Amino acid sequence: MTTPPFPTPTAAEIDVVSSQLGRAARGVIGIAARCVCGNPTVVATAPRLDDGTPFPTFYYLTHPAATAAMSTLEATQVMPELARMLEEDDDVAAAYGRAHEAYLADRAQFGEVPEIDGISAGGMPTRVKCLHALAGHALAAGPGVNPVGDAALERSSWSPERCACVDPGAALADRAS
Template identity: 85%
Template structure:
């Protein structure tokens, strides 16, 4: 678990994130969670990108195996089941609202953007819209902060405790070596 502020990402870390995404990483202000091998799993992204675009998704899931696992959950219609919990369980709904507030508090440390004021990610605080964003927040904030993100991670085939990188740690080591 890490919390803002994050140290600026290294050139090597940005290279790994870009490779994970299959495109140039944009607006990364820190690595919010890592795989057990050290590779980035979740990045913290500036609330306004360098081109001026507002970007509400502060915690962005980048690990390919984790993103695939969340996509699988979304495809198997888990989101309506998790959304029903918000309507049926007052404690989960209250914790989800607290997660929304924590998310906004984390993001505002990197700037206030009026266009996204009060907007977090993943459908918080009243809907379940994107398990990728909710799992990213749960990984960055740690267990117990985002109940829906925690449940998505529990239901997924991926675990942050077990590395599923193609070559554990190699991406970061190679990127560090080439930037030295």
């Protein structure tokens, strides 16, 4: 299980995340998971953005190839299959509940936000709602923490173990300077 805090992201890392998102990154407090080339894959986001907006998605998937793979899974109806896994396997359901609690504990280290109290992401602890959020949590926390996020990653065409970045050297070159 990942326990924040993460190192403060550099300006170059925020630039990479902004490029990945196609908009200015907001509330990034750390890089929670990286591509094998070093580019950000998942960011940790403040539970309250600078403008005061509550933001429950602590682990936010930013890598374009990873987000595309999760979108493809959602479009191909994998979510009902993963939801059945929760309904039919008590061990998976219990692990998913623990993943929800771990997510909340990680986020709580960066402040309590009453508007999102008890809300994690992706439908946890009882539903499968957003594979992007669940895969982001699985990547940040590591294998074995979020069983649905792990299953989504296993079923996807993307792998955190091979680079699919548009310019894999960009972040590394920027970070080295």
